[in-house]
Amino acid sequence: MWPLVLCIIAFVSLWLYRWSNPRCNGKLPPGSMGLPFIGETLQFFAPNTTSNMPPFIRDRIKLYIFIIRYGPIFCTSLVGRPVIVSTDADLNYFIFQQEGNLFQSWYPDTFTEIFGKQNVGSLHGFMYKYLKNMVLSLFGPQSLKNMLPEVEQSAHTYLKRWSTQKSVELKDATAGLIFDLTAKKLISYEPDQKSSEKNLRENFDAFIKGLISFPLNIPGTAYYRCLQGRKNAMRKLKSLLEQRREIKPRKEEKIDFFDYVLVELEKEDTVLTEAIALDLMFVLLFASFETTSLAITMAIKFISENPLVLEELTKEHEAIIQKREKSDSHLTWKEYKSMKFTFQFINETVRLANIVPGIFRKALREVNFKGYSIPAGWAVMVCPPAVHLNPEMYKDPHEFNPWRWNGMEVNGASKHFMAFGGGMRFCVGTDFTKVQMAVFIHCLVTKYKWKIIRGGHIVRTPGLQFPDGFHVKIYEKK
Numbered sequence: 247m248w249p250l251v252l253c254i255i256a257f258v259s260l261w262l263y264r265w266s267n268p269r270c271n272g273k274l275p276p277g278s279m280g281l282p283f284i285g286e287t288l289q290f291f292a293p294n295t296t297s298n299m300p301p302f303i304r305d306r307i308k309l310y311i312f313i314i315r316y317g318p319i320f321c322t323s324l325v326g327r328p329v330i331v332s333t334d335a336d337l338n339y340f341i342f343q344q345e346g347n348l349f350q351s352w353y354p355d356t357f358t359e360i361f362g363k364q365n366v367g368s369l370h371g372f373m374y375k376y377l378k379n380m381v382l383s384l385f386g387p388q389s390l391k392n393m394l395p396e397v398e399q400s401a402h403t404y405l406k407r408w409s410t411q412k413s414v415e416l417k418d419a420t421a422g423l424i425f426d427l428t429a430k431k432l433i434s435y436e437p438d439q440k441s442s443e444k445n446l447r448e449n450f451d452a453f454i455k456g457l458i459s460f461p462l463n464i465p466g467t468a469y470y471r472c473l474q475g476r477k478n479a480m481r482k483l484k485s486l487l488e489q490r491r492e493i494k495p496r497k498e499e500k501i502d503f504f505d506y507v508l509v510e511l512e513k514e515d516t517v518l519t520e521a522i523a524l525d526l527m528f529v530l531l532f533a534s535f536e537t538t539s540l541a542i543t544m545a546i547k548f549i550s551e552n553p554l555v556l557e558e559l560t561k562e563h564e565a566i567i568q569k570r571e572k573s574d575s576h577l578t579w580k581e582y583k584s585m586k587f588t589f590q591f592i593n594e595t596v597r598l599a600n601i602v603p604g605i606f607r608k609a610l611r612e613v614n615f616k617g618y619s620i621p622a623g624w625a626v627m628v629c630p631p632a633v634h635l636n637p638e639m640y641k642d643p644h645e646f647n648p649w650r651w652n653g654m655e656v657n658g659a660s661k662h663f664m665a666f667g668g669g670m671r672f673c674v675g676t677d678f679t680k681v682q683m684a685v686f687i688h689c690l691v692t693k694y695k696w697k698i699i700r701g702g703h704i705v706r707t708p709g710l711q712f713p714d715g716f717h718v719k720i721y722e723k724k
Contacts, residue, residue, distance in 0.1 A: 268321075268328055271612060272619025275330060277306065277321035285323025293707045297598055298644065299635050300708055307333060307632070318632075319618060329625045330609075333632030335639075335661040337615055341607050341626060342669030352608035352625055377526055378674055380510075384431065384503055385678045393431070395576045397681055400427050401689040408720045413699045415715040416546055421539035424682060428534040432503040432527055433486055476528070483524050503527060530675070537601050538679050540710055542686055544599040545591070547702055547716060548646050549691075555591065555648060560691045562587045567692060577685065588684050590651035595683075596665035598646060600631040603708040605667060630664045696720045 268274065280286035290302050298304065306316045318334040332338055341349050383389070404423045408414045429435035464470055490504045507523045510516050549556045566581050567573050605628040613620040620626060635643040639662045640650065655663075666673040673679075690696075699717040704710060 268621070270619050270621050272614060273617060274621075275319045275321050275618045276316040277331075279321070279323045279328065283326055285326065287324050290322075290324055291707055293705050295703065295705055297600075297704065299631050300603060300629075300706065302708070303331065303333060303629055303632055306331070319616070324625075324627075327625050328621075329627050330620050331627045331629060333629045334616070335633060335636070338628045338633065338664065338668070339661045340615060341628060342664075342667075344613075345607070345669045348610055348613050349607040349626065350610055351606070353606050377522070380503075380506055381526075381530065381674045383506065385675055387677060390677055390681050391579045394579060394582060394681065394685070397427065397685045398577050398689065401686045402693075405689055405694055405720065406722075409694060409722050411720075413717045413719050415701075415717050417539055417543045417712050417716055420542045420686075421535050423686075424538050424542075425531070425535040427682070428531060430502070432530060433483070433490075434502045434504065435486070479531075480524060480528060483527055484520075487520070487524065503530070533673075534675055534678065538682055540601050541592075541596055541599055541679065542683055543712065543716055544601075544710075545595045545683060545687065546690075546696070546718070548595055548598070550696075550698055550702075552646055555646070556691065558587050558648075559591060559687060563688045563692050566688070577688065582681070582684060585684050585688070587648065588687060589657075589680070591648040591687075592680055592683050593651050593663070593665070594646060594648040597634045597640075597663065598644075599710060600634060600665075601710050602630055602665070602667075603706070604629055605664070628664070628668075633662055633664060636662065693723055694720050695723055 268279065278286065280289075286302070292302070294301050299307075306320050306322075307318060308315060319330065319332050319337060322329050322331060332341070345351070400423060404419070408419060426435075487504065487507070490508060507518070507527075510518045511520065511523070549559065562585060566577075566584065607626045607628070609620045609622055609624050609626060611622045634640070637643050660668075666676040666679075696718045699719055701712060701715040701717050703712070703714060705713050
């Protein structure tokens with residue numbers, strides 16, 4: 247009996263030791279693998295109410311003032327996978343530059359389950375470039391020029407409607423605005439259409455509420471509701487695609503993304519499948535309206551808290567109108583590109599909002615960097631908040647200061663700015679997001695004023711949320 251007990255104790259002890267000390271040919275970055283299986287997942291998802299660096303990251307970089315715990319590169323374990331976390335600007339840049347060579351896009355299995363096995367984030371090489379070009383054909387600069395009047399009209403319509411209401415919850419309201427606009431461009435979806443598809447956005451709402459939550463797939467949990475929301479949304483998207491199949495594809499004039507998809511699916515040598523197309527449409531709908539609505543809500547919060555910023559924005563946008571021959575003319579592309587301070591404002595908003603808490607990659611083979619080894623197969627998490635709140639790059643990094651971008655690059659990505667990703671996977675929807683934000687701000691500050699009613703407090707889990715909403719009363723300017 248005792249020999250068996252001793253063997254079990256020895257086996258468990260060895261297993262625990264190997265869990266805590268993973269094999270590595272070189273020197274692993276310092277860190278802790280946490281509890282077996284769970285790792286440090288609970289700490290990673292723990293809510294916090296500040297705009298500072300996530301406590302999970304901050305507490306591992308520096309435990310006490312002047313006392314370094316692990317440093318800017320450390321190891322951990324999240325949702326059952328060993329992960330190297332990087333807050334080091336040089337390593338982040340190296341990872342993005344080595345996409346497809348030493349690293350490739352990767353997300354935890356739970357994300358793959360949520361977004362689909364054929365989602366664009368899980369595809370690589372030729373297939374990724376192929377889908378990226380498809381998306382750019384619809385949301386590239388030339389298409390955005392043609393869309394500008396439509397984006398402006400949508401903003402005016404919704405703001406006019408909101409001004410008649412006692413109060414508006416901004417996050418939900420702007421999400422509705424952007425979802426309707428994006429869904430129209432992707433699938434010609436009309437928000438007021440009388441059909442069983444009318445609640446498409448409701449399924450996305452259920453999906454979002456559990457997107458960044460502890461992955462416990464049990465009825466009643468946020469994660470379970472998230473999966474159900476995805477399942478229902480995908481069922482409706484598939485139904486819409488099948489309905490469109492019955493109509494001859496508009497080869498001569500591609501109006502929406504369904505047109506591109508159906509034409510591609512008809513080709514004999516196509517690499518596109520219906521599953522990939524549906525997963526792509528799901529991701530595009532989610533990414534466009536959820537992230538952009540969060541950015542716009544944070545933008546209004548920052549404007550409300552900084553009167554000088556509102557004054558400068560109003561001055562810039564009213565000047566655009568004053569220079570026109572007809573004050574009620576639509577925005578032109580030239581006017582949009584002239585919004586210098588607005589673009590600085592957008593950059594500062596997304597820098598502090600840090601809507602994306604982590605960008606994941608996987609090491610394709612062992613990588614050595616600054617004396618540390620990243621084993622092949624390990625995940626690497628680049629942490630944008632740590633980069634965006636670095637006092638060595640940004641003076642008073644927690645202060646909202648759009649003027650800091652004066653003379654700095656406001657387009658693209660760099661070692662010190664990755665709100666829209668980096669490398670070859672720089673977000674293809676960046677220009678679309680900026681158009682929507684800039685046009686919305688233009689319509690808001692020139693035609694309306696607002697008063698905060700309640701809410702506006704944020705929680706990160708680690709994704710950004712407004713648990714009690716952000717309720718405002720919007721008034722038309724006289």
